[in-house]
């Protein structure tokens with residue numbers, strides 16, 4: 001009985017942690033590429049993730065990084081953008 005309660009509580013905590021991580025920064029694909037978590041995708045991060053041609057296509061304001069807004073304007077719901 002005690003073990004069941006502990007397991008249930010652990011599952012609830014894991015769920016809350018996962019939900020919070022999800023609420024923090026954007027779609028999973030964006031978060032995976034954004035390894036320094038600054039909410040911008042640098043050329044280096046895109047290259048590391050294998051998206052070598054995305055900077056030229058996505059960087060609408062040409063500031064040398066792809067923001068979440070720029071990313072989502074192309075991928076939309078497919079990448080988990082809201």
Ligand SMILES: [Ca+2]
Nearest residue numbers: 034038040041
């Ligand atoms: Ca980044």
Ligand SMILES: [Ca+2]
Nearest residue numbers: 059061063065
């Ligand atoms: Ca940009």
